[in-house]
Structures are given as structure tokens and as C-alpha cells.
Amino acid sequence: xxxxxxxxxxxxxxxxxxxxxxxxxxxxxxxxxxxxxxxxxxxxxxxxxxxxxxxxxxxxxxxxxxxxxxxxxxxxxxxxxxxxxxxxxxxxxxxxxxxxxxxxxxxxxxxxxxxxxxxxxxxxxxxxxxxxxxxxxxxxxxxxxxxxxxxxxxxxxxxxxxxxxxxxxxxxxxxxxxxxxxxxxxxxxxxxxxxxxxxxxxxxxxxxxxxxxxxxxxxxxxxxxxxxxxxxxxxxxxxxxxxxxxxxxxxxxxxxxxxxxxxxxxxxxxxxxxxxxxxxxxxxxxxxxxxxxxxxxxxxxxxxxxxxxxxxxxxxxxxxxxxxxxx
Numbered sequence: 001x002x003x004x005x006x007x008x009x010x011x012x013x014x015x016x017x018x019x020x021x022x023x024x025x026x027x028x029x030x031x032x033x034x035x036x037x038x039x040x041x042x043x044x045x046x047x048x049x050x051x052x053x054x055x056x057x058x059x060x061x062x063x064x065x066x067x068x069x070x071x072x073x074x075x076x077x078x079x080x081x082x083x084x085x086x087x088x089x090x091x092x093x094x095x096x097x098x099x100x101x102x103x104x105x106x107x108x109x110x111x112x113x114x115x116x117x118x119x120x121x122x123x124x125x126x127x128x129x130x131x132x133x134x135x136x137x138x139x140x141x142x143x144x145x146x147x148x149x150x151x152x153x154x155x156x157x158x159x160x161x162x163x164x165x166x167x168x169x170x171x172x173x174x175x176x177x178x179x180x181x182x183x184x185x186x187x188x189x190x191x192x193x194x195x196x197x198x199x200x201x202x203x204x205x206x207x208x209x210x211x212x213x214x215x216x217x218x219x220x221x222x223x224x225x226x227x228x229x230x231x232x233x234x235x236x237x238x239x240x241x242x243x244x245x246x247x248x249x250x251x252x253x254x255x256x257x258x259x260x261x262x263x264x265x266x267x268x269x270x271x272x273x274x275x276x277x278x279x280x281x282x283x284x285x286x287x288x289x290x291x292x293x294x295x296x297x298x299x300x301x302x303x304x305x306x307x308x309x310x311x312x313x314x315x316x317x318x319x320x321x322x323x324x325x326x327x
Contacts (some may be wrong), residue, residue, distance in 0.1 A: 004116075004249040005035050006091065006093060006112075007036075007037055007065060007090060007091040007092055007093075007280040008033065008035060008093045008094070008095060008108055008111075009036075009037045009038075009039055009089035009090060009091030009093070009094045009106070010028050010031075010036055010037070010038055010094075010095045010097065010103075010178070010279060011038070011039045011040075011041060011082070011085035011086065011088075011089060011094055011095070011096050011097070012024060012025070012028070012038070012039065012040045012041070012085075012096075012097055012098075012099055013041050013042060013043070013078060013080075013081045013082055013085060013096060013097075013098060013099060014041070014042045014043065014045060014049050014053070014081075014098075014099030015042065015043040015044075015045055015049075015075070015081070015099070016045045016047045016049060017045065017047075017048060017049045017098075017099030017100055018045070018047045018048045018049045018051075018052050019045045019100075020099065020100035020223065021049055021052055021099045021100070021133075022052065023100070023102055024097060024098070024100060024101060024102060024103075025038075025040075025060070025101055026104040026168055027058050027103040027104075027105075027221075028097075028103060029060055030062055030105045031105060031107065031108045031109070032102065032105055032106050032107075032108075032109045033106075033108040033109040033176060035065060035110055036064055036065060037064060037065045037066040037067075037068075037089065037090055037091050037141040038055065038064045038066070038067045038068070039067075039068050039070065039085050039088050039089055040053050040057075040067075040068070040069045040070065040099075041081050041082070041084045041085035041088070042069070042070065042071050042072070042081070042084075043075050043076060043077070043078070043081040044072050044073065044074055044075040044076075044079070044275060046179065046229070049085055049099070050069070050226055053069055054069065056259060057069060057184050066090065068088050070084050070085065070088055072084065076191070076194060077149075077191070077193045077194025077195050077197075078189075078194065078195060078197045079190060079193060079194050079195075079196075079197045079200075080189075080194060081190040081192050082096060082188070082189045082197055083189050083191065084187045086180070086184075086188050086189075089180055090097050091180060092179065092180055092181075092324070093111070093112070093115070093177065093178070093179055093180065094177075094178055094179075094180050094183060095107075095108060095111065095176075095177050096173075096176060097174070097220070098174065098222075100223045100225070101174055101220055101221060101222050101223055102135070102220065102221040102223075103219065103220060103221075104218065104219055104220065106222065106323060107126075107219035107288075108171065110215065110217055110219060111124070111126070111177040111215070111219065112117050114213075115177075115179075118213070120211075121211075121213045122150070122179040122181075122182045122210055123176070123178045123179065123205055123211070123212050123213065123214040124175055124176075124177050124178075124210065124212065124214060124215055125145050125171050125172050125175045125177075125213070125214050125215070126145075126172070126175040126177075126214070126216075126217050126218065126219040126220065127142065127143060127145060127172070127175065127216065127217065127218045128143050128172055128174055128175050128214045128217075128219065128220040128221065128222045129141070129142060129143065129188070129218055129220070129221045129222070130142075130143045130221075130222050130223075130224050131221060131222070131223060131224065132223070132224050133223075135221070136169065141208070142218070143172065143222065145170065145171060145172050145175075145214055146169070146171075146310075146313075147164070147168075147170040147309060147310070147313045148168045148216075148313070149313045149314075149316035150166055150305050150309060150312045150313035150322055151170050151212075151281045151309075151313070152212070152213065152214040153316060156211070158205075158206045158208075158209050158210055158211040159206070159209070159210075160208045161211060161212055162203065162206035162258065163206050164309060165199075165202055165203050166203060166255055166257075166258035166259050166263070167259075167263065167302055167305045167306070168302065168305060168306040168309060169199055171198065171202050171212065172222075173197065173198030173199075173218055174220050174222040175220045176198065176226065177189045177219075178205075178269055182205060182208075182210050184271075185208055186201070186204040186205055186207075186208050186210075186212075187204070188201075189201050190204065190254065191288070192250075192252075192253070193250050193290070195242075195245060196242070196245070196246060196250065196254070200254035201313055203255070203258055203316070206256060208300070222288060228261050229317060235327075236283045236284050236285050237283060238277055238282050238283065238289060238290075238293050239274070239277065239278065239282055243274070244278055244282065244315070247271055247274045247275065247278060248275075248278065251271065252267060252270075252271060255267060266301040266302070267302070269301065270300045270301060270302050273292070273296035273299065273300050275294060275298075276292040276296070277289055277293050277296060278316075279294045279323060280292055
């Protein structure tokens with residue numbers, strides 16, 4: 001793999017993104033890194049996303065090494081959409097971005113400079129800025145990668161990261177930058193979970209022995225939609241739509257497959273606790289739901305595991321055990 005000015009494929013995954021897709025594409029056009037291929041993969045949008053993209057491509061095609069717009073006759077979810085984009089990528093490195101997120105101008109250059117120096121790095125995250133609706137609203141919040149001191153310490157192995165990920169999430173999908181060969185080696189995104197793309201992928205990557213790394217910069221502005229799968233919930237619901245989906249439909253299978261017997265038993269107990277809340281209406285207006293929710297928070301072994309590793313992360317931070325590599 002060449003680390004001297006390699007081709008980077010920026011893969012934009014879109015679905016009904018017409019309102020904001022131009023901001024995303026313009027942020028890619030303004031990259032200080034020049035050797036970029038642009039792939040736009042649309043998941044059967046019902047708005048005019050495709051027409052907007054085609055018009056922009058006609059005006060800006062010559063600014064990229066290659067430009068490709070992929071369409072599909074049926075909606076498959078984010079995992080399938082990302083895999084179609086991956087199949088079309090020619091770059092040695094791939095940067096996925098949602099059709100409403102924004103890359104900082106030096107994002108790709110910073111990713112590249114890091115992997116150029118650290119030749120054992122094939123998958124990494126950065127921090128991001130979350131914002132609601134439009135940039136002009138100035139509603140910003142710094143989103144830092146969780147467990148940044150413990151899960152990304154120099155001495156940790158991919159196997160140890162895998163054990164952590166099988167029990168609690170860390171990483172930021174919006175900031176993920178990865179060698180294409182890694183994505184191909186692990187079989188791409190798991191389409192058994194159409195709407196939960198990043199978490200199962202990170203579990204697979206570490207399972208295959210690739211360590212996840214963190215570059216301590218902000219590279220992405222991530223737009224937060226209240227109605228999105230990951231955030232959607234009614235005013236009185238306890239769990240978001242994403243949690244209900246993972247428990248009811250996916251049965252947290254992406255976790256179960258990586259756990260030993262003891263933790264599989266614990267996962268079954270955890271799902272039972274979640275299901276008590278969900279089957280009782282998933283509403284904070286119900287006393288029964290609230291009681292089940294407090295029981296889940298108190299007795300779920302995965303909650304306790306998460307608390308323990310977060311305490312370890314704080315300890316590593318306080319005592320400066322982990323030292324950031326210089327970019």
C-alpha cells in the first residue's frame with residue numbers, strides 16, 4: 001500500500017438528502033488534499049437528491065480524479081448503501097460521510113498526514129462538532145470519542161478493543177477513516193442490520209486484528225436530526241427508536257456473536273430488562289415503565305461494565321498514562 005499521495009475515495013451516502021447535500025459536496029470540493037475520488041451512493045431517495053447531485057456533478061466533475069453517482073431501485077438501509085459505495089471505490093483509503101454532514105477543509109489532509117507517519121494505522125477516528133439544523137444557527141457541541149484514554153492507549157491490542165466493543169460502544173462513525181483493504185477483508189458492512197452500520201463494522205474490524213486509532217483533532221461537522229433513527233423518540237418515550245430497533249429486531253446479535261458463554265447469558269438478561277420497558281409501552285408516563293427502566297439501569301451488567309471502563313478511562317486521563325502521538 002502506497003502512503004505517498006494515495007487516492008482517497010470520499011463516499012457520500014445519501015437518502016432524502018436534497019436539503020443539505022450541496023453543503024456536504026461543497027465541503028468535499030474545498031478539501032486541501034487533492035487526490036480525491038468522489039462516490040455518491042443513494043438509497044432510493046424519494047425527494048430530488050439525485051437531480052441535485054447530478055447538477056452539482058456537471059459543474060464540478062473536473063475537480064476530482066473520478067466522480068460516480070450510484071442509484072438503486074429499492075431502499076436497502078445504510079449498510080447496503082455503504083456497501084454499494086465501497087464496491088465502487090478505487091481509492092486506497094475511504095472516508096464515508098453522510099449526505100448532510102460537513103468535512104472541515106483540511107480533514108482528508110490531516111487523516112492522510114497521520115497514516116503517512118504511522119504506517120501501522122489502517123483505521124482511525126477523530127472528534128467532531130455536532131450541530132442541529134443549519135450552521136448559521138450556531139448550535140454547536142463538541143463530540144469527543146469515548147474511552148479515548150483507555151480504549152486507544154498505545155499498549156492496547158485489537159483483541160482487547162474487540163472485547164470492549166462486544167460489551168460497550170466507542171468510536172464515532174461520522175469521523176471514521178479506513179484503508180479500503182480493511183473494509184474488503186472484513187466483508188464490508190453487515191447487511192443483517194440495515195440501519196445500524198458502524199457498530200457491527202467496528203466489532204468485525206477489531207475481530208480481524210485491525211486496531212482502531214484516534215487522531216485528536218476535529219475533522220467533521222455532524223448534523224443531528226431529531227427525527228433520525230439514532231435520535232428519534234416521542235416526547236414521553238424512554239428509549240430511542242434505535243435502541244428499540246436493536247433490541248426488538250436485531251436482538252443485539254452483533255454483540256452476542258463476539259461474547260463468551262458467561263457474557264451471552266448476561267446479554268440475554270440485559271435484553272430481558274430492556275424488553276420489560278419496551279413491552280410496557282416505553283413511556284415515562286407509565287409508573288410501571290419507569291420502575292422497569294430503573295431496574296434495567298440498576299441491574300443491567302452491561303451498564304456496570306460501561307461504568308467500570310469509563311472509570312478506567314478517567315484514571316488513565318488523570319494520571320496521563322496515555323500520551324497522544326504527534327501528528
